[in-house]
Amino acid sequence: MLTKEYVREVKTEYADGIKQLIREFHDGGSISFILENLGRLPKDFDGSFLPDLLKHKSVNVRLWAVKTIGKLANEEYIPILKEVMQYEQDTSVRRETVSSIGRMRNPKTKEILFNILDDKDPKIVCQAVRGLLVFKGDKDVNEILQKLIIHENEMVRSIIHKEYFAKNKDFSLQPHSESFDYLRNVVIHGDTIEIMKLLNDESIHLTFTSPPYYNARDYSIYPSYKNYLEFLAEVFKEVHRITKEGRFLVLNTSPIIIPRISRAHSSKRYPIPFDIHPYLMEMGWEFIDDIVWLKPESSVKNRIGGFMQHRKPLGYKPNSITEYLMVYRKSTDKLLDWNIKQYDWSNIQESKVPDGYETNNVWKIDPCFNKNHSAVFPVELCKRVISYYSYNNDLVFDPFGGSGTVGKTAKLLNRYFLLTEIDDKYFNYMKSKKSNDIFDQHPTKFLNLNEFKQSIK
Numbered sequence: 057m058l059t060k061e062y063v064r065e066v067k068t069e070y071a072d073g074i075k076q077l078i079r080e081f082h083d084g085g086s087i088s089f090i091l092e093n094l095g096r097l098p099k100d101f102d103g104s105f106l107p108d109l110l111k112h113k114s115v116n117v118r119l120w121a122v123k124t125i126g127k128l129a130n131e132e133y134i135p136i137l138k139e140v141m142q143y144e145q146d147t148s149v150r151r152e153t154v155s156s157i158g159r160m161r162n163p164k165t166k167e168i169l170f171n172i173l174d175d176k177d178p179k180i181v182c183q184a185v186r187g188l189l190v191f192k193g194d195k196d197v198n199e200i201l202q203k204l205i206i207h208e209n210e211m212v213r214s215i216i217h218k219e220y221f222a223k224n225k226d227f228s229l230q231p232h233s234e235s236f237d238y239l240r241n242v243v244i245h246g247d248t249i250e251i252m253k254l255l256n257d258e259s260i261h262l263t264f265t266s267p268p269y270y271n272a273r274d275y276s277i278y279p280s281y282k283n284y285l286e287f288l289a290e291v292f293k294e295v296h297r298i299t300k301e302g303r304f305l306v307l308n309t310s311p312i313i314i315p316r317i318s319r320a321h322s323s324k325r326y327p328i329p330f331d332i333h334p335y336l337m338e339m340g341w342e343f344i345d346d347i348v349w350l351k352p353e354s355s356v357k358n359r360i361g362g363f364m365q366h367r368k369p370l371g372y373k374p375n376s377i378t379e380y381l382m383v384y385r386k387s388t389d390k391l392l393d394w395n396i397k398q399y400d401w402s403n404i405q406e407s408k409v410p411d412g413y414e415t416n417n418v419w420k421i422d423p424c425f426n427k428n429h430s431a432v433f434p435v436e437l438c439k440r441v442i443s444y445y446s447y448n449n450d451l452v453f454d455p456f457g458g459s460g461t462v463g464k465t466a467k468l469l470n471r472y473f474l475l476t477e478i479d480d481k482y483f484n485y486m487k488s489k490k491s492n493d494i495f496d497q498h499p500t501k502f503l504n505l506n507e508f509k510q511s512i513k
């Protein structure tokens with residue numbers, strides 16, 4: 057019987073053992089199984105049976121044959137792989153073929169890979185680029201690859217940008233893991249855009265916020281939806297500038313409904329998360345995740361009532377029990393590993409997320425009601441976002457501070473916070489004894505715009 061162990065045994069015992077084995081077990085399934093379980097190949101491995109398999113009727117056999125040829129890294133196979141690229145129709149086999157050509161790391165493959173750069177499958181182009189980058193520094197390779205900076209596909213452009221055009225710009229005035237003292241545990245009263253303009257580039261580690269809803273509450277009146285979106289875009293452009301390289305913005309929004317003015321008119325629904333998304337992408341935020349905040353049905357406004365009575369199609373209006381947490385990262389050529397390496401070992405250990413974390417993107421959390429503010433974050437929601445997307449002693453920002461939940465939770469989790477809030481009522485509430493808990497236990501500065509300006513000097 058064919059087993060993994062048996063395949064490995066045959067492979068190491070005789071140079072042509074696998075060739076013989078395939079003669080014995082020649083159906084597609086068995087051949088794939090054998091090739092799939094070969095692992096590393098011995099130096100004297102006899103691969104002479106592989107070219108015949110490149111025209112096998114089973115895609116899987118062809119795929120594994122190409123992969124195995126790649127492992128051999130024997131230049132005799134270069135023309136054979138070149139030929140495969142000319143006749144093969146299956147996308148996965150074609151991709152694997154380019155990968156195998158690249159894996160040979162042989163200068164003789166350069167011309168072939170140059171030709172593959174014209175392929176219409178961007179993944180194939182990326183594989184060819186990867187193969188060619190082995191020869192980075194070679195005049196022809198550099199010249200040809202650099203031209204791809206205007207390639208139609210964004211993945212191709214981003215690889216070329218990282219390899220050839222990324223500048224080691226360092227806008228920050230301090231090490232990545234640190235933050236300015238005058239921004240730590242501060243609540244500033246004023247318009248967030250005006251305040252952010254006073255901040256240095258790359259000052260904060262994480263932003264978690266819930267913007268004012270479009271004309272849904274008294275603190276959020278905008279002349280038009282377009283004007284509202286443009287306001288948010290301006291806010292998040294500033295947030296982008298003051299965010300440290302490669303760090304996150306977690307944005308809580310949901311579609312909202314503006315009720316009808318009379319029975320003769322219909323209500324209007326605005327898909328805020330979907331409409332703000334293109335602005336964010338355009339200004340240099342990279343989309344990372346969409347997390348759904350799921351609330352109990354009993355906690356939301358009843359919209360289905362009418363339909364329950366009439367049951368008429370088209371009039372279906374489900375109760376809305378979700379909100380989005382859209383997760384974005386400030387675009388960078390650096391990997392997340394780079395961000396993590398900016399912290400010392402003890403901070404990394406101490407910031408580790410404890411057991412009980414969410415394993416999927418649907419978070420069931422009860423909403424929170426507060427008589428002093430109509431739209432507060434549940435502390436549980438803030439806890440998750442802050443502990444999953446920041447390290448101890450990071451500076452967490454909420455441009456739309458409200459009742460200050462982000463600030464209080466940040467402090468609870470040994471992070472610093474910075475909040476801005478335009479409304480007197482909410483600013484005074486945060487300052488007051490009513491907002492007792494954490495703001496009282498830890499020194500917090502409550503400043504107006506002028507006081508803040510003074511504190512920067």
Ligand SMILES: C[S@@+](CC[C@H](N)C(=O)[O-])C[C@H]1O[C@@H](n2cnc3c(N)ncnc32)[C@H](O)[C@@H]1O
Pocket residue numbers: 246247248249265266267268269275276429431432433455456457458459460461462476477478479482
């Ligand atoms: C949805 S609430 C945020 C509630 C907050 N997440 C909490 O847990 O309490 C939005 C807040 O943004 C504030 N706001 C609106 N426009 C602002 C602006 N231009 N600058 C600063 N704050 C603003 C509103 O007054 C409101 O308190």
